[in-house]
Amino acid sequence: MALIVQKFGGTSVGNTDRIKNVARRVAKYRAQGDQVVVVVSAMSGVTDGLIKLAKDIVPLPAEREMDMLLATGEQQTIALTAIALHSVGVPAVSLTGAQAGIITDGVHTKAKIQNITPKQVHQLLDAGNVVIVAGFQGQTDDGHITTLGRGGSDLTAIALAAALKADLCQIYTDVDGVYTADPRIVPTAQKLPEIAYDEMLELAGSGAKVMQLRSVEFAKKFNVVFEVRSSLNENPGTIVKEETNSMEGVVVRGVSLDKNQAKVTLFGVPDQPGKAARIFRALADAAINVDMIVQNVSHAGGAPATDLSFTVDKPDLLKASNVINTLRAEIGFKEAATDESIGKLSIVGVGMKSHSGVAAKMFDVLAQEGVNIGMISTSEIKISVVIELAKGESAMRALHKAFIG
């Protein structure tokens, strides 16, 4: 008898017919004698709809209340999934994240899991039930509801698989697995039979939303091997696991495009020690993640000053602007500007560690496409560039063609 964690994303539970499909799939595994824990997302569009409702009232709603609101999306789905399982004769009980013992820190809207004590999950499984857990949510140890960042149901599933020492963790979604690029943008993208944690991390961190970044970090840390596969067919998916020697033979495993970033530029920042530290400390204190940072050469003439640009997630832009504006007098910069029409384009592969000339080829391809590069950042296995958003998708297809086919 195996213990299996199965996660179904928003599209896979997008209407009642899909929820009935999920119930049939779960029932099949259970009929084989497996114990099944199901993690579900809110039905597709529900989380976005709830965010819109709150923002219709005020542009920056209190984050604690956003968590209270957004957690209701997943609660609808757990109950509906339990009802669907009952309808096919399978005993099932739904649990909120808190009831499943998921304890997080208090950083509302992007809380981190601190520990999981799934006592109730074990008891319900042992009594013969399928247990359905609400993804994306937990609670602080003093009882406030939290959420785990967009796409956070992936993290719920991976973390539960680790805590329950599950034999199998399956992430069901609306594509057949992890592809060399988003198949909706690059029609020639190929499904990967397997991918290393580090590659999946870099892809997830640069816009391939097929897996939430933090869920992959968690999987790597606790060595949770998982499979990404489709809820709409029986095709084998993609296994995400530790790197193997054979993986280094491929230079570029995947291409990704992040349309969810925005750029902030501070003009005329006094060129003195401590200014950058002050700016990024204030952003960190507001729980804003900064991705790329570029500081240009000092201006000639006048007091030495620099222009400082950085990128943040689009939903954090208003908060970041507010933080920056409160620092204006203290830092003494001249002007701040924001730009939402950027895209971050990345190529990823563990093979880059042992191949040279990859950046040169990437920049050549972009030049041929007439794409200007605004910012560059690299890791051992990734090169990212910030470009004009409007050219993002065609540039992505060009890079895919040049490196993968």
Ligand code: ADP
């Ligand atoms: P779910 O609701 O199941 O969590 P998501 O919408 O979060 O699903 O993620 C699945 C989507 O990720 C796919 O529909 C696809 O468009 C997109 N995607 C982006 N990059 C990739 C990639 N490299 N491989 C597969 N899918 C990708």
Ligand code: ASP
């Ligand atoms: N419902 C949440 C979201 O839309 C979490 C998830 O789907 O994983 O981000």
Ligand code: MG
């Ligand atoms: Mg998702």
